[in-house]
Every structure is written in structure tokens, then in C-alpha cells.
Amino acid sequence: MIWVAAALLFWGMAWALNAWLARSRHSGLRAVRIAVPVIFGLTILVVWELLVRGLNVPLVILPPPTMIAATFGGNLAILWEDFVQTFLKGALSGYLIGCGAAVALAILIDRSPFLQKGLLPVGNFIAALPIIGTAPILVMWFGFDWQSKAAVVVVMVFFPMLVNTVQGLAASSAMQRDLMATYSASYWQTLLKLRLPAAMPFIFNGLKIASTLALIGAIVAEFFGSPVRGMGFRISTSVGQLALDMVWAEITVAALAGTLFYGTVALVERGVTFWHPSQRK
Amino acid sequence: MNRILPILSVVTAIIAFWYAAVVPMNIHGVLDQAERDGVVVVPGTAKARRDFASLGLVMLNxxxxxxxxxxxxxxxxxxxxxxxxxxxxxxEKKVTSKRSLVFHAWVTLSATLLGFAIGTGLGVLLAVGIVHNKAMDMSVMPWAIASQTIPILAIAPMVIVVLNSIGIQGLVPKAIISAYLSFFPVVVGMVAGLRSPDAMQLDLLKTYHASRAATFWKLRLPASMPYLFTSLKVGIAASLVGAIVGELPTGAVRGLGARLLTGSYYGQTVQIWSALMMAAICAAVLVGLIGLAQRLILQRMGMTGR
Incomplete structure (x- = not known):
């Protein structure tokens, strides 16, 4: 009971601290803006730990964070192997192939308004479908190893990327294109110097959406069959063994990988599209 | 006509490509069967054919x-x-039959819709809290945004098995995953929507001496509708994916995800593809219905819906 009371007390104190920080004069400071969500996150971890201990929650339902951290630290080799298999081999290669192919196709169909008018609604439609369902088919075709995971990722990222790139290539205004025409710029010069740079905010929007999809695709595809390593494989087998601390450790890896992946794309975006209003301070 | 013709030709091209792709994909199996039936094929044995590329076999036979x-x-x-x-x-099958895809689609759809309703409801509530409470905004909002970069779907097997072990089965665990997946898009979209009225409009309501509640009902909520519908479309698609993936880990026997899984166990490719098409139809119908509601409601409210 003491643990539970401590959890409630800690929650109340942390929330009061956050409320005070948010209302204080310094709430605009960068340090405070970072501190408040960090305090909130830590509070959740502490309350989780205290409640699990206080209420004697069985380990097969919810392990406490300290135990997850211990499992994480104790199995770094396995987690790294899974990370390499699922993220570097499956997700990343599929991401590069899928996004590259989508941008290339978008540039190709960009010359034909007819194809654009046809592909854009179809692509939009397909982007909303549960494409993850193709995973069993692709696993059947490409085998259990990472190639099939990469194939799932290619299919998943292709259409969102295609739609965004086609929209981006149409983003430069008629005035700007006319200017290029008065310079007597060739098609490729206009593409490289005006239209692709103007499309970058859209392309990066697609790249960011695709970064999340890529990881999801690679993990879920492993539920349909995989070699004896990989994040999805580890999650599904550890769930079967009721080793939930391992599942949570793997989820932590997935969360870190997803956030870092997204963050990297966002960082590159800031460098490439520094001129765009959304990037201005 | 100007819009339909390009779409039709793209769809026709895709189907034509599909038919063309079927030939090399299946040629190995076809030739094995033909050899067993006594037809002369080149090369003569399955072992010799294994080293041949599919396209080469099509050319030879x-x-x-x-x-x-x-x-x-x-x-x-x-x-x-x-x-x-x-x-x-x-x-051609009765809806109650276990072989009817309508039955399986309904199993998945009911979990999707329940989860979507829960996730949307909680998401809107949290968004209202975030907009009206600065402490909540500063502590929760960064996490809500960060959570969109995380492959949340990875927790699906755990949710199913854990709830199963404490005796909750069937619809609810899948609905929880669906709810979780649709929750964050709705929160982020709704916060943006509730914040969309500009300072001028908020100032006007202040000069009317409107209370916070009145500002909410008369300005913020109506202004948020376009944003809400956009995120609802994302949310319902995510909900459906969540319900399908939620059916995978326990070896469920009912639902579209279960059809995918049993199909892949027994090599029933036609069954996988038809389940996949059914899932696509469901997604299209759900997103279409929300789009329709969006158009009607926004028109009724005097906003130009898009």
C-alpha cells in the first residue's frame, strides 16, 4: 500500500511542478520546454515502477521499468543482432529502394499530364489501403530472410512517396517556370535547378511518413516467418514464452530506432529546405 | 470523363501487367504439372528447369x-x-458461414469500428485538455508527436497475449490496438484544429465577453472540423491495419488477418489475395464514408469541404 501511496504522491508532486513551470515566467525558455516533457516521462516511469511493485502485478502482465532496463542491458548482443537484421537489412534497404523508385517514377510520369491524372488518384487510393497485408505473399515469394522484409517495405513506402513527389513537382509556380523558359533553360536544367528544389518540402514529407512505415513493415512482415533473429521474430517468440521484459526491451529498441530514423530525416530536411517558411525560426 | 479516362487506363495497365506477370511467376509449377500429364516440355525434368530463369522457360514453352x-x-x-x-x-456463401468473407470482414470491421470510436473519443478529449491546460500541453504534446515516429504496431502481439492471459479475448484486445493506433493522429490533428482560429477571431470573442466554454463551442470546435476529418481518415485506415495485425499472433480463426495467416500456412494463395482485396475494399469504404461525411458536414457548416 505504501508503494501505491508513494506513486500517487509522486504523481501529484511532479504534476504540480510541471504546472508551476508551465505557468511561470520562464515557460518560454528552451530549457523549460525540454524539462517539462522529460519530467512527465520520468513521472510515468516512476509511477509505473511503484504501481507494479505496490499492486504485485504479475511479471507476465507488466514488468517494471527497472527490470526492462536490466534485460536491455543484459542482452545487448541479441538486441543488436535483431536491430541489424530488421532495421539495417530489412527496413533501410527497402526504404532506399522504395523511395528511390517512387521518386524516379514520379519524375518520369511528370512529363505526361495524362499519366499524372491517372496515377495520382490510384496512388492516393492505394496509399490508404492496408498494404501490410501483402506481407504473407511477399514472404512466400522472397523467402524468410531480409529480402522479403525489404520487399514489404518497398511496397509500403512506394505509394505515399510517389504521391508526395508528384505533388511536389507541381509546386513551382507558372511564373517561376516562365522565368526558366525565358532563360532558355532545358527540361533537365529546369528540373534540377527549379522543380526538384521546390519539390523538396513535399519529398521530405513523404520521406518522413515512409520512415515510420518502413519500420512497421519490416517488423510485422517477420510475424509471417523469419530466420531466428529480427525484432519482429523476437517480439512474437518472447510473447509466446511470456518473457515480457524481453518484449519491452525490443519495443524500446524499435522506439529508439524509429525516433532516430525520423530525426535523421528531419535533420537532413532542415539542411536541404532551409529556405522554406516552416524551417524559419 | 476527363478525369475518369486517365484513371481507367492506369487501372487497365495495372491489370494487364498483373496478367503478364502471372505467366513467368507460375511457369515452373505449370511445366511440372504438364510433364506429369505427359506433355513434352523443354527442358524435360524439373531439376533441369530449376536452373532456368522464368522468362526463359516461357520463351521455350x-x-x-x-x-x-x-x-x-x-x-x-x-x-x-x-x-x-x-x-x-x-x-454465394451464407453470411453466417465460416467460409464467408463477409463474416470474416465483419469480425475485423467490428473491432476496427469499436477501436476507432474509443480512440477518436479519447483523442478528442485529450486534445481539448491540451488546448485548455498549458501544463498538459507542454508535458503531453511532445510525447504525442514523438509517438508518431514509433512503430506502435509492434506492441500488438503483446497486448493480445497479455489480455488473453487475464481472460479478455475476442473483440476487445483487437479494438484496444485499433484505438491505440487511431488515438495519436486524432490528438495531433485535433490540437492543430482547435488552435486554428487566429488571434483576431479570438480577440473578437473576448470583446463579446465570451466565456471559455462559449469560445470553445462557438469558435474552436467548428474551426477544428476540417482538421478533425483529415485525421479521422488517417485514423480509420490505421485502425483497420491494427485490427488485422491484432489477429495474427494468437492464431485467431476468424477475421481477415486470420484468413491471411491460414492462407500463408497452407499455401492457399487465392485465399490470401481475396482476403487482401476484401481488406482493401473495407478500407476504401471506410475512408470513403468519412470523406462523404466530411463533405456533407462541412458544406452544411458553410465551409468549402475538400
Whole structure:
């Protein structure tokens, strides 16, 4: 009971601290803006730990964070192997192939308004479908190893990327294109110097959406069959063994990988599209 | 007509490509069967054919190509095979039959809709809290945004098994995953929507001495509708994916995800493809319905819906 009371007390104190920080004069400071969500996150971890201990929650339902951290630290080799298999081999290669192919196709169909008018609604439609369902088919075709995971990722990222790139290539205004025409710029010069740079905010929007999809695709595809390593494989087998601390450790890896992946794309975006209003301070 | 013609030609091109792809994909199986039936094929044995590329085999045995469109267990079924299977399992079976795709689709859809309703409701509530409470905004909002970069779907097997071990089965665990997946898009979209009225409009309501509640009901909520509908479309698609993936880990026997899984266990490719098409139809209908509601409601509210 003491643990539970401590959890409630800690929650109340942390929330009061956050409320005070948010209302204080310094709430605009960068340090405070970072501190408040960090305090909130830590509070959740502490309350989780205290409640699990206080209420004697069985380990097969919810392990406490300290135990997850211990499992994480104790199995770094396995987690790294899974990370390499699922993220570097499956997700990343599929991401590069899928996004590259989508941008290339978008540039190709960009010359034909007819194809654009046809592909854009179809692509939009397909982007909303549960494409993850193709995973069993692709696993059947490409085998259990990472190639099939990469194939799932290619299919998943292709259409969102295609739609965004086609929209981006149409983003430069008629005035700007006319200017290029008065310079007597060739098609490729206009593409490289005006239209692709103007499309970058859209392309990066697609790249960011695709970064999340890529990881999801690679993990879920492993539920349909995989070699004896990989994040999805580890999650599904550890769930079967009721080793939930391992599942949570793997989820932590997935969360870190997803956030870092997204963050990297966002960082590159800031460098490439520094001129765009959304990037201005 | 100007809009439909390009779409139709793209769809036709995709189907034509599909038919063309079926031939090399299935040619190995077709030739094995033909050899067993006593037809002369080049090269003569399965072992020799294994080293051949699929396209090469098609060139050597042009007479066998047509059979690749009507195999029983093809690697890639032809579109008409999927269409026939869809027709047989939806229209020609009773809805209550375990072989009816309508039955399986309904199992998945009910979890999707329940989860979507829960996730949307909680998401809107949290968004209202975030907009009105600065402490909540500063502590929760960064996490809500960060959570969109995380493959949340990875927790699906755990949720199913844990709830199963404490005796909760069937609809609810899947609905929880669906709710979780639709929750964050709705929160982020709704916060943006509730914040969309500009300072001028908020100032006007202040000069009217409007209370916070009145500002909420008369300005913020109506202004948030376009944002809400956009995120609802994202949310319902995510909900459906969540419900399908939620059916995978326990070896469920009912639902579209279960059809995918059993199909992949027993090599029933036609069954996988028809389940996939059914999932696509469900997604299209759900997103379409929300789009329709969006158009009607925004028109009624005097906003130009898009």
C-alpha cells in the first residue's frame, strides 16, 4: 500500500511542478520546454515502477521499468543482432529502394499530364489501403530472410512517396517556370535547378511518413516467418514464452530506432529546405 | 470523363501487367504439372528447369502460358481467379458461414469500428485538455508527436497475449490496438484544429465577453472540423491495419488477418489475395464514408469541404 501511496504522491508532486513551470515566467525558455516533457516521462516511469511493485502485478502482465532496463542491458548482443537484421537489412534497404523508385517514377510520369491524372488518384487510393497485408505473399515469394522484409517495405513506402513527389513537382509556380523558359533553360536544367528544389518540402514529407512505415513493415512482415533473429521474430517468440521484459526491451529498441530514423530525416530536411517558411525560426 | 479516362487506363495497365506477370511467376509449377500429364516440355525434368530463369522457360514453352492463369495453387493468382474467389466467398456463401468473407470482414470491421470510436473519443478529449491546460500541453504534446515516429504496431502481439492471459479475448484486445493506433493522429490533428482560429477571431470573442466554454463551442470546435476529418481518415485506415495485425499472433480463426495467416500456412494463395482485396475494399469504404461525411458536414457548416 505504501508503494501505491508513494506513486500517487509522486504523481501529484511532479504534476504540480510541471504546472508551476508551465505557468511561470520562464515557460518560454528552451530549457523549460525540454524539462517539462522529460519530467512527465520520468513521472510515468516512476509511477509505473511503484504501481507494479505496490499492486504485485504479475511479471507476465507488466514488468517494471527497472527490470526492462536490466534485460536491455543484459542482452545487448541479441538486441543488436535483431536491430541489424530488421532495421539495417530489412527496413533501410527497402526504404532506399522504395523511395528511390517512387521518386524516379514520379519524375518520369511528370512529363505526361495524362499519366499524372491517372496515377495520382490510384496512388492516393492505394496509399490508404492496408498494404501490410501483402506481407504473407511477399514472404512466400522472397523467402524468410531480409529480402522479403525489404520487399514489404518497398511496397509500403512506394505509394505515399510517389504521391508526395508528384505533388511536389507541381509546386513551382507558372511564373517561376516562365522565368526558366525565358532563360532558355532545358527540361533537365529546369528540373534540377527549379522543380526538384521546390519539390523538396513535399519529398521530405513523404520521406518522413515512409520512415515510420518502413519500420512497421519490416517488423510485422517477420510475424509471417523469419530466420531466428529480427525484432519482429523476437517480439512474437518472447510473447509466446511470456518473457515480457524481453518484449519491452525490443519495443524500446524499435522506439529508439524509429525516433532516430525520423530525426535523421528531419535533420537532413532542415539542411536541404532551409529556405522554406516552416524551417524559419 | 476527363478525369475518369486517365484513371481507367492506369487501372487497365495495372491489370494487364498483373496478367503478364502471372505467366513467368507460375511457369515452373505449370511445366511440372504438364510433364506429369505427359506433355513434352523443354527442358524435360524439373531439376533441369530449376536452373532456368522464368522468362526463359516461357520463351521455350509458349504453348503452356495460358495454363498459368488457371492453376489451383498458383504463386501469383490471376485477377479473375481472385475475383471468382471473392464472388464465391461473399455472394454465394451464407453470411453466417465460416467460409464467408463477409463474416470474416465483419469480425475485423467490428473491432476496427469499436477501436476507432474509443480512440477518436479519447483523442478528442485529450486534445481539448491540451488546448485548455498549458501544463498538459507542454508535458503531453511532445510525447504525442514523438509517438508518431514509433512503430506502435509492434506492441500488438503483446497486448493480445497479455489480455488473453487475464481472460479478455475476442473483440476487445483487437479494438484496444485499433484505438491505440487511431488515438495519436486524432490528438495531433485535433490540437492543430482547435488552435486554428487566429488571434483576431479570438480577440473578437473576448470583446463579446465570451466565456471559455462559449469560445470553445462557438469558435474552436467548428474551426477544428476540417482538421478533425483529415485525421479521422488517417485514423480509420490505421485502425483497420491494427485490427488485422491484432489477429495474427494468437492464431485467431476468424477475421481477415486470420484468413491471411491460414492462407500463408497452407499455401492457399487465392485465399490470401481475396482476403487482401476484401481488406482493401473495407478500407476504401471506410475512408470513403468519412470523406462523404466530411463533405456533407462541412458544406452544411458553410465551409468549402475538400
Amino acid at each position: 509458349p504453348g503452356q502460358a495460358a495454363k498459368s492463369w488457371m492453376q489451383e495453387r498458383p504463386r501469383l493468382p490471376a485477377p479473375h481467379q481472385v475475383a471468382i474467389e471473392l464472388w464465391q466467398t461473399t455472394v
